[in-house]
Amino acid sequence: MGGMNREFDPLDIVTAPPPGETPEQRASRERREAEAKRISDGIDEDIRVARAALKKQKSVLRVLLLGQAESGKSTTLKNFRLKYAYQQWLQERASWRAVIQLNVVRSALAILDALQAEINNDPLLDPGLDDDDESLEIHPTHHASPASSRLEFASYASSSSSSSPSVVGLSDKHKLLALRLSPLRRIETVLKKRLGAGSEEVRNAPSQDMQATPFESPQVPPGKHRRAAEFVVRTWSDALQGRAAANHHTTADEYDSEEVTEVIARCQEDLITLWNDPVVRKVLSSRRIPIEHSAGFFLDDLQRIAVRSYEPSDDDVVRARLRTVGVQEHRILFEQDPRLGHEFGREWLIYDVGGARTMRHAWLPFFDNVNAVIFLAPVSCFDERLDEDHKVNRLEDSFILWKAVVSTKLLQKTTMIVFLNKCDLLKKKLKSGVYVKKHLPSYGERPNDAASVVKYLRDKFKDTLKQHSPEHRVGYLYPTSVTDTKATSTTLRTVRDGIMREHLKNADFV
Ligand SMILES: Nc1nc2c(ncn2[C@@H]2O[C@H](COP(=O)(O)OP(=O)(O)OP(=O)(O)O)[C@@H](O)[C@H]2O)c(=O)[nH]1
Numbered sequence: 001m002g003g004m005n006r007e008f009d010p011l012d013i014v015t016a017p018p019p020g021e022t023p024e025q026r027a028s029r030e031r032r033e034a035e036a037k038r039i040s041d042g043i044d045e046d047i048r049v050a051r052a053a054l055k056k057q058k059s060v061l062r063v064l065l066l067g068q069a070e071s072g073k074s075t076t077l078k079n080f081r082l083k084y085a086y087q088q089w090l091q092e093r094a095s096w097r098a099v100i101q102l103n104v105v106r107s108a109l110a111i112l113d114a115l116q117a118e119i120n121n122d123p124l125l126d127p128g129l130d131d132d133d134e135s136l137e138i139h140p141t142h143h144a145s146p147a148s149s150r151l152e153f154a155s156y157a158s159s160s161s162s163s164s165p166s167v168v169g170l171s172d173k174h175k176l177l178a179l180r181l182s183p184l185r186r187i188e189t190v191l192k193k194r195l196g197a198g199s200e201e202v203r204n205a206p207s208q209d210m211q212a213t214p215f216e217s218p219q220v221p222p223g224k225h226r227r228a229a230e231f232v233v234r235t236w237s238d239a240l241q242g243r244a245a246a247n248h249h250t251t252a253d254e255y256d257s258e259e260v261t262e263v264i265a266r267c268q269e270d271l272i273t274l275w276n277d278p279v280v281r282k283v284l285s286s287r288r289i290p291i292e293h294s295a296g297f298f299l300d301d302l303q304r305i306a307v308r309s310y311e312p313s314d315d316d317v318v319r320a321r322l323r324t325v326g327v328q329e330h331r332i333l334f335e336q337d338p339r340l341g342h343e344f345g346r347e348w349l350i351y352d353v354g355g356a357r358t359m360r361h362a363w364l365p366f367f368d369n370v371n372a373v374i375f376l377a378p379v380s381c382f383d384e385r386l387d388e389d390h391k392v393n394r395l396e397d398s399f400i401l402w403k404a405v406v407s408t409k410l411l412q413k414t415t416m417i418v419f420l421n422k423c424d425l426l427k428k429k430l431k432s433g434v435y436v437k438k439h440l441p442s443y444g445e446r447p448n449d450a451a452s453v454v455k456y457l458r459d460k461f462k463d464t465l466k467q468h469s470p471e472h473r474v475g476y477l478y479p480t481s482v483t484d485t486k487a488t489s490t491t492l493r494t495v496r497d498g499i500m501r502e503h504l505k506n507a508d509f510v
């Protein structure tokens with residue numbers, strides 16, 4: 001182009017060195033310019049990294065498992081891992097052996113304690129399970145809700161006891177059995193030390209730790225909690241490999257895991273005799289100890305489990321009971337879904353919390369940025385009370401918790417899913433002749449069958465969601481028995497697809 005100097009740049013004027021610059025001044029200027037460029041490049045890189053992290057964070061889905069102790073949160077998580085993270089599952093499976101052994105030992109010791117109590121003629125301590133108890137009072141529910149969602153629970157005295165008719169037939173044979181099984185007490189101590197706090201259930205905790213919903217009136221704002229939480233986030237393997245146990249070293253020297261297995265194997269025959277003894281069964285039933293419905297029950301599998309070569313099966317691991325202490329984070333990377341065809345929502349972080357009342361203050365920091373809550377509500381527990389507070393009915397506790405969770409502002413955009421869990425135990429319980437209306441007077445004259453009970457409770461959960469959500473939302477409710485991995489697998493698929501869909505919708509992706 002005519003007259004235009006190709007070397008000329010109109011911006012040269014801005015960047016040109018000042019006229020009459022000395023070599024020293026020039027060197028100093030160039031150092032300053034290089035430093036400024038370094039800082040500017042650093043800022044650009046920080047922005048790029050932060051953008052990438054935000055994009056990744058947005059595409060990671062966070063799912064929180066909530067519900068009272070023993071409701072089935074960890075069991076649900078195990079189903080997720082079994083179905084969608086099987087390689088990790090396999091790596092961990094063998095280390096569940098100690099947990100299952102402890103479950104077996106504890107059931108056996110609970111039976112021996114019951115026999116001892118029977119011999120001593122000790123009074124019963126759990127009148128709440130007595131279906132013939134005439135001394136029930138009806139009290140209004142704790143919820144100030146409209147009549148439509150009102151539930152009434154029968155109230156319990158705090159520590160009343162009643163005497164039981166003594167079972168005849170306990171003989172020297174039983175005393176001998178107890179003696180021969182006494183090494184299991186040592187084994188229980190060794191395993192408990194190895195597995196840490198999760199191996200111990202919380203029984204009648206001090207009342208100052210007993211708020212049902214401590215996350216409702218927190219002392220510290222949510223953001224501040226996440227790192228400073230009393231309970232650090234950890235994974236299962238910490239507990240399974242003994243990293244949760246403070247005094248692990250001393251116990252490892254006493255008995256190694258092969259010795260534990262050896263002691264249990266030597267007790268196998270006596271364990272089977274104890275569990276199959278009709279007088280023992282009578283004692284358990286007259287003392288109202290439904291051991292076959294308790295967490296971590298494996299006594300029907302002694303032939304297979306109480307042996308030297310025992311290796312846990314998938315099903316054993318699902319049924320094993322190890323209490324969750326604090327909050328555990330689990331990562332699941334789903335296979336790429338051809339229907340979606342992108343990475344969005346492929347990575348999930350699932351948080352599994354400890355559900356006892358003493359643990360719930362640790363929940364709040366995890367309410368931030370949650371895509372979905374899966375709330376576990378056991379429907380079979382209408383006649384049971386909390387381990388940590390024997391005055392509180394478990395079903396009532398579930399409702400108090402649910403109402404607080406759905407009212408929580410931080411969770412107002414979160415997809416709410418309810419597993420009406422332990423339907424298998426509900427069926428068994430009703431079949432054995434327990435009447436729901438006796439423990440839940442508001443149930444009235446509805447049929448005493450599982451389908452009607454589940455429908456009744458489902459409606460109550462739905463009503464509460466509707467009335468107490470800060471803004472309108474739909475909930476997804478499923479009847480489940482999460483120890484049944486086959487049936488649960490289908491539910492999980494539906495839940496997974498549902499959560500993904502909601503997530504995509506909220507992210508304006510579709
Ligand atoms: N029969 C039956 N047992 C179940 C079901 N769900 C859970 N369990 C058992 O109940 C016990 C407690 O389940 P977990 O999953 O450990 O309960 P959790 O909610 O994680 O309890 P915390 O960790 O104390 O908060 C375990 O022994 C499970 O095998 C169910 O649907 N049916």
Ligand SMILES: [Mg+2]
Pocket residue numbers: 073074075322323324352353354355
């Ligand atoms: Mg748990």
